[in-house]
Amino acid sequence: xxxxxxxxxxxxxxxxxxxxxxxxxxxxxxxxxxxxxxxxxxxxxxxxxxxxxxxxxxxxxxxxxxxxxxxxxxxxxxxxxxxxxxxxxxxxxxxxxxxxxxxxxxxxxxxxxxxxxxxxxxxxxxxxxxxxxxxxxxxxxxxxxxxxxxxxxxxxxxxxxxxxxxxxxxxxxxxxxxxxxxxxxxxxxxxxxxxxxxxxxxxxxxxxxxxxxxxxxxxxxxxxxxxxxxxxxxxxxxxxxxxxxxxxxxxxxxxxxxxxxxxxxxxxxxxxxxxxxxxxxxxxxxxxxxxxxxxxxxxxxxxxxxxxxxxxxxxxxxxxxxxxxxxxxxxxxxxxxxxxxxxxxxxxxxxxxxxxxxxxxxxxxxxxxxxxxxxxxxxxxxxxxxxxxxxxxxxxxxxxxxxxxxxxxxxxxxxxxxxxxxxxxxxxxxxxxxxxxxxxxxxxxxxxxxxxxxxxxxxxxxxxxxxxxxxxxxxxxxxxxxxxxxxxxxxxxxxxxxxxxxxxxxxxxxxxxxxxxxxxxxxxxxxxx
Amino acid sequence: xxxxxxxxxxxxxxxxxxxxxxxxxxxxxxxxxxxxxxxxxxxxxxxxxxxxxxxxxxxxxxxxxxxxxxxxxxxxxxxxxxxxxxxxxxxxxxxxxxxxxxxxxxxxxxxxxxxxxxxxxxxxxxxxxxxxxxxxxxxxxxxxxxxxxxxxxxxxxxxxxxxxxxxxxxxxxxxxxxxxxxxxxxxxxxxxxxxxxxxxxxxxxxxxxxxxxxxxxxxxxxxxxxxxxxxxxxxxxxxxxxxxxxxxxxxxxxxxxxxxxxxxxxxxxxxxxxxxxxxxxxxxxxxxxxxxxxxxxxxxxxxxxxxxxxxxxxxxxxxxxxxxxxxxxxxxxxxxxxxxxxxxxxxxxxxxxxxx
Numbered sequence: 001x002x003x004x005x006x007x008x009x010x011x012x013x014x015x016x017x018x019x020x021x022x023x024x025x026x027x028x029x030x031x032x033x034x035x036x037x038x039x040x041x042x043x044x045x046x047x048x049x050x051x052x053x054x055x056x057x058x059x060x061x062x063x064x065x066x067x068x069x070x071x072x073x074x075x076x077x078x079x080x081x082x083x084x085x086x087x088x089x090x091x092x093x094x095x096x097x098x099x100x101x102x103x104x105x106x107x108x109x110x111x112x113x114x115x116x117x118x119x120x121x122x123x124x125x126x127x128x129x130x131x132x133x134x135x136x137x138x139x140x141x142x143x144x145x146x147x148x149x150x151x152x153x154x155x156x157x158x159x160x161x162x163x164x165x166x167x168x169x170x171x172x173x174x175x176x177x178x179x180x181x182x183x184x185x186x187x188x189x190x191x192x193x194x195x196x197x198x199x200x201x202x203x204x205x206x207x208x209x210x211x212x213x214x215x216x217x218x219x220x221x222x223x224x225x226x227x228x229x230x231x232x233x234x235x236x237x238x239x240x241x242x243x244x245x246x247x248x249x250x251x252x253x254x255x256x257x258x259x260x261x262x263x264x265x266x267x268x269x270x271x272x273x274x275x276x277x278x279x280x281x282x283x284x285x286x287x288x289x290x291x292x293x294x295x296x297x298x299x300x301x302x303x304x305x306x307x308x309x310x311x312x313x314x315x316x317x318x319x320x321x322x323x324x325x326x327x328x329x330x331x332x333x334x335x336x337x338x339x340x341x342x343x344x345x346x347x348x349x350x351x352x353x354x355x356x357x358x359x360x361x362x363x364x365x366x367x368x369x370x371x372x373x374x375x376x377x378x379x380x381x382x383x384x385x386x387x388x389x390x391x392x393x394x395x396x397x398x399x400x401x402x403x404x405x406x407x408x409x410x411x412x413x414x415x416x417x418x419x420x421x422x423x424x425x426x427x428x429x430x431x432x433x434x435x436x437x438x439x440x441x442x443x444x445x446x447x448x449x450x451x452x453x454x455x456x457x458x459x460x461x462x463x464x465x466x467x468x469x470x471x472x473x474x475x476x477x478x479x480x481x482x483x484x485x486x487x488x489x490x491x492x493x494x495x496x497x498x499x500x501x502x503x504x505x506x507x508x509x510x511x512x513x514x515x516x517x518x519x520x521x522x523x524x525x526x527x528x529x
Numbered sequence: 530x531x532x533x534x535x536x537x538x539x540x541x542x543x544x545x546x547x548x549x550x551x552x553x554x555x556x557x558x559x560x561x562x563x564x565x566x567x568x569x570x571x572x573x574x575x576x577x578x579x580x581x582x583x584x585x586x587x588x589x590x591x592x593x594x595x596x597x598x599x600x601x602x603x604x605x606x607x608x609x610x611x612x613x614x615x616x617x618x619x620x621x622x623x624x625x626x627x628x629x630x631x632x633x634x635x636x637x638x639x640x641x642x643x644x645x646x647x648x649x650x651x652x653x654x655x656x657x658x659x660x661x662x663x664x665x666x667x668x669x670x671x672x673x674x675x676x677x678x679x680x681x682x683x684x685x686x687x688x689x690x691x692x693x694x695x696x697x698x699x700x701x702x703x704x705x706x707x708x709x710x711x712x713x714x715x716x717x718x719x720x721x722x723x724x725x726x727x728x729x730x731x732x733x734x735x736x737x738x739x740x741x742x743x744x745x746x747x748x749x750x751x752x753x754x755x756x757x758x759x760x761x762x763x764x765x766x767x768x769x770x771x772x773x774x775x776x777x778x779x780x781x782x783x784x785x786x787x788x789x790x791x792x793x794x795x796x797x798x799x800x801x802x803x804x805x806x807x808x809x810x811x812x813x814x815x816x817x818x819x820x821x822x823x824x825x826x827x828x829x830x831x832x833x834x835x836x837x838x839x840x841x842x843x844x845x846x847x848x849x850x851x852x853x854x855x856x857x858x859x860x861x862x863x864x865x866x867x868x869x870x871x872x873x874x875x876x877x878x879x880x881x882x883x884x885x
Contacts, residue, residue, distance in 0.1 A: 243610050243613065243617075244614075247679070247686075250679055251681060254679055255681065257848070281688065282686050283686060284687075285674070285675075285676065285684075285687045285688055307652065309652065312614070312617060312621055314622070315621065318621055319617050319649045320651070320652040321688065322653070
């Protein structure tokens with residue numbers, strides 16, 4: 001997110017969460033002017049808020065707040081620390097959001113109580129017999145009000161650290177927004193760092209929100225997504241992408257009173273993206289869906305195109321629907337938690353996109369070092385962001401031409417005729433991305449063998465795959481004969497011959513079924529060594 | 530053969546409804562000409578198969594490579610995730626591909642289940658609806674709504690998937706149980722009250738709306754389909770105008786859920802729901818007392834079981850899926866043939882309109 005034109009920064013949150021202290025620090029760091037609404041009102045009325053409450057009543061105070069909201073909305077370059085209930089009034093929030101970005105500071109009830117007791121102010125809210133219980137109750141009442149804004153935890157943190165977190169959120173990015181034309185609608189693919197807290201605003205969600213996620217991703221990120229009405233968490237892994245899981249999710253949504261006007265947020269990798277998309281297509285005959293991919297593979301592959309589905313024992317994605325998302329929000333910060341092998345698997349699809357349509361992207365990958373180590377992402381947010389943006393643009397261009405997968409999209413299957421067989425025959429001990437890497441090498445060698453390109457091309461492809469930590473040879477245990485058999489059985493339902501995507505040059509691919517079997521077997525034998 | 534054809538105008542997805550005695554002969558002709566290369570699967574239920582198995586098998590031999598016949602158990606329980614998966618597995622087993630065709634031959638349960646299976650199998654294959662009950666002929670077979678139930682409520686999971694064609698052969702209505710006949714008649718009355726004063730006037734003239742009462746079956750099916758087709762053409766996905774087809778349905782769905790699936794016929798529940806909606810229409814939408822009495826008189830020709838008030842009704846009412854921003858939208862009548870909407874503060878108001 002970029003802070004263009006010195007938009008105001010508005011801090012909201014419960015009392016004693018540090019709005020004033022953090023706000024002052026933040027204003028200094030940004031070179032903005034600092035305003036505290038309670039203090040400004042006190043200076044204008046010449047008495048404390050508590051005294052004003054007693055003399056004129058609460059309504060008069062809220063009126064002063066409302067007027068102040070309109071006044072401040074007309075200015076810019078301000079950091080505004082607001083009173084505890086200031087932003088809970090929708091009119092005030094609406095006025096300030098027009099020219100500002102709102103962040104909510106949060107702390108544990110215990111810490112709120114401790115800070116409130118030690119800062120020397122008289123707080124009418126705490127003049128009760130059990131203040132902690134009272135705080136918990138008030139926090140609960142205001143949960144939805146505060147939850148509409150992105151949350152920043154202040155517990156156990158210095159004001160400087162919190163201010164830094166906020167600066168990070170303000171200047172992370174700028175996001176890249178890529179428009180996508182779908183059959184009946186348009187939507188955006190938004191790539192950036194630190195986007196999860198802004199899902200609701202970025203996607204323009206009005207009604208209730210249900211997150212569908214898995215046990216790996218949910219605990220890490222579902223808390224970061226602002227206020228949501230229900231989080232449904234399923235066991236991770238492809239084996240759970242079944243109708244039984246879909247039924248369980250639907251039942252949990254009904255139990256949570258999630259209705260037709262709600263929006264499903266798919267938070268996770270490819271399995272969640274396809275599963276949650278299928279739920280969005282069929283729950284109540286269809287609700288809105290926002291895709292929030294958290295793996296590189298999901299970001300550059302499954303999150304757009306609208307293909308959703310679950311598996312049957314007879315095959316992958318035999319049951320499904322076309323469901324275009326309302327928005328795709330790819331927060332590259334989530335790639336931090338991706339295991340290195342999963343990152344590499346995503347890189348295989350990135351490289352595939354560069355090979356079929358974007359030599360510029362290929363050059364960028366060749367120039368970098370994309371092998372990750374456990375828990376460390378080498379790249380800057382901005383580098384990851386432009387990598388994802390360029391890779392997805394390739395798919396966007398193709399999908400727009402062929403929204404219902406009636407032919408053109410076939411070039412996206414570059415390497416996949418081999419890859420699916422390799423993956424299945426290895427019983428999935430070889431990951432999808434690794435299999436795609438092997439499949440692309442095989443397709444390139446096959447292209448040479450059939451005289452479509454020179455042998456420099458496979459060399460170049462092997463180099464770039466290696467630089468991303470991907471394999472370029474097929475394990476000897478997968479014999480050419482068995483692979484060809486597996487490729488044929490993949491196709492058994494489609495009458496006709498096996499189809500291959502072959503290369504003439506970088507960015508120049510074509511689909512053909514005119515490939516002699518000897519050439520395929522020869523290529524596989526060569527790579528089997 | 531005496532066939533009426535109603536056209537459903539939906540651009541690329543337009544189709545025709547063939548209505549009348551001998552409509553299955555036209556279906557047979559269609560199947561004989563099916564040449565997409567994809568296989569055909571016919572889905573029916575045990576009851577229909579026991580009555581018309583011979584004819585169904587001969588229809589199955591019509592396509593170039595014979596169709597596979599899948600028979601599901603009779604009754605609402607078949608509208609489940611379990612049976613959806615079972616049917617999709619059968620499709621995979623039979624080798625159906627994207628160019629295949631599913632023929633849903635049966636009542637609403639078969640139409641909804643097979644329609645959904647066709648809509649999700651390989652992300653969508655073609656379907657033909659062949660309704661065998663009055664209810665499915667006048668209501669569920671046209672319009673593309675598909676669905677299955679959850680323990681929490683009816684049709685909670687589903688899709689919009691328009692058929693390639695509908696074949697409603699009125700000859701098969703002869704084997705319908707009287708209760709099922711009346712269940713369909715309730716939807717005919719619904720269409721007449723909300724959209725077709727002329728059809729309503731005709732229903733007033735027929736003393737006995739039962740299967741032996743001499744009503745002109747083909748005409749009422751044709752009229753009901755025509756009105757429904759008009760509404761669907763302007764509002765395929767139920768964004769607005771199509772909601773009128775939910776007249777009486779809010780309470781009906783709650784009744785069906787609270788009495789246990791299959792206990793009460795859908796049309797019976799709709800008939801009860803319409804009585805409640807009529808009372809409410811008189812109370813708050815200015816439905817004239819005379820019109821109210823006329824409407825009630827026609828409704829009373831449809832026998833319904835005696836349903837007592839049940840507390841769980843209000844819970845099911847508030848769970849109705851046609852909610853907007855968490856509230857239920859009721860379809861009510863200002864006059865016969867003219868509808869309006871209301872969003873009540875209290876979802877229990879419908880139940881109280883009936884039981885006070």
